[in-house]
Amino acid sequence: xxxxxxxxxxxxxxxxxxxxxxxxxxxxxxxxxxxxxxxxxxxxxxxxxxxxxxxxxxxxxxxxxxxxxxxxxxxxxxxxxxxxxxxxxxxxxxxxxxxxxxxxxxxxxxxxxxxxxxxx
Amino acid sequence: xxxxxxxxxxxxxxxxxxxxxxxxxxxxxxxxxxxxxxxxxxxxxxxxxxxxxxxxxxxxxxxxxxxxxxxxxxxxxxxxxxxxxxxxxxxxxxxxxxxxxxxxxxxxxx
Numbered sequence: 001x002x003x004x005x006x007x008x009x010x011x012x013x014x015x016x017x018x019x020x021x022x023x024x025x026x027x028x029x030x031x032x033x034x035x036x037x038x039x040x041x042x043x044x045x046x047x048x049x050x051x052x053x054x055x056x057x058x059x060x061x062x063x064x065x066x067x068x069x070x071x072x073x074x075x076x077x078x079x080x081x082x083x084x085x086x087x088x089x090x091x092x093x094x095x096x097x098x099x100x101x102x103x104x105x106x107x108x109x110x111x112x113x114x115x116x117x118x119x120x
Numbered sequence: 121x122x123x124x125x126x127x128x129x130x131x132x133x134x135x136x137x138x139x140x141x142x143x144x145x146x147x148x149x150x151x152x153x154x155x156x157x158x159x160x161x162x163x164x165x166x167x168x169x170x171x172x173x174x175x176x177x178x179x180x181x182x183x184x185x186x187x188x189x190x191x192x193x194x195x196x197x198x199x200x201x202x203x204x205x206x207x208x209x210x211x212x213x214x215x216x217x218x219x220x221x222x223x224x225x226x227x228x229x230x
Contacts, residue, residue: 037219046122046224047157047165047208060218096164105212105219106155106170113164 002026004036004097004111011117012087018116022080022097029075030055035100036080037107038071040093048093052100053080089118123148124209124222131228137197140225142209144190148220152212154192156185159206159224168207169194196227204229 008020020038027034038050051071052060061069070083080097097111125143132138142154154172157165167176169185172192184195192211196203209222 039221047159047210047221049210049219049221052219062218063216100219101170104153104155104171106153106167106210107157107165108167108170108176110164110166 002099002109004099004109006095006097006111006114008095008114008116010115011119013120014088014118016087018082018084018087018091020082020084020095020097020114020116022082022111024078024080024097024099027099029053029073029078029080033102035102036073037098037100038080038082039096039098039107040091041096041113042090042093045093050084050095051082054102087118092116092118122223123213123216123220124211126207126209126222126225128223129226129228131230132199133230134199134201136199137195138199138227140194140196140207140209140227142192142194142222144192144211146190147215148190148211148213149187149192150190151214154185154187154209154211156183156192156194157208157210159208161205165208199229201229203227 004024035054037052053071068085073080094113096113098107099109156169159165172187173185207225213220
């Protein structure tokens with residue numbers, strides 16, 4: 001059974017760096033074709049893909065947020081970490097961790113999401 | 121502004137069929153597989169269709185996907201009240217070198 005769970009602060013201040021951790025089970029990120037992604041959704045807005053890391057440690061970032069994002073994995077811990085620098089109130093959103101299948105590039109399992117509010 | 125264009129809303133009566141479109145370009149839909157997701161209020165999205173027209177296990181056959189050129193569509197037949205949700209298309213964009221979502225379509229079952 002595949003599960004993903006996001007963890008991190010619920011509240012961050014403007015200009016701070018957000019660090020979110022995705023802890024997953026039921027699959028290995030070292031398996032060919034497996035990827036983990038971070039996706040966010042601002043209140044009342046559409047889904048927005050942030051970053052993807054694949055089994056080979058290749059990384060893909062949103063073009064508009066590339067300079068602020070860093071995604072990494074710890075295969076031994078079954079974790080993926082997302083860092084987003086210079087947080088702004090506009091970054092207030094629910095952040096989802098998700099498993100992506102590379103063959104077809106689709107999300108087949110989602111975490112429940114974690115709401116991050118950016119406010120001073 | 122999303123790279124993939126979906127109508128912001130759609131509506132239909134119970135039992136009827138509705139089609140939601142997703143328009144892109146050669147660098148995304150034209151070159152890659154499309155997937156579709158449903159998001160019920162207050163919950164995480166779930167996968168409805170992958171690789172343009174494939175069903176994950178557990179998804180009703182009332183949902184079907186298709187792709188033609190640079191556009192894709194999701195059809196929902198036999199509409200039920202519980203189909204009221206937001207629907208998103210997604211694909212890879214070769215120019216952006218990353219995945220992209222559509223802007224989402226809010227479906228209302230009248």
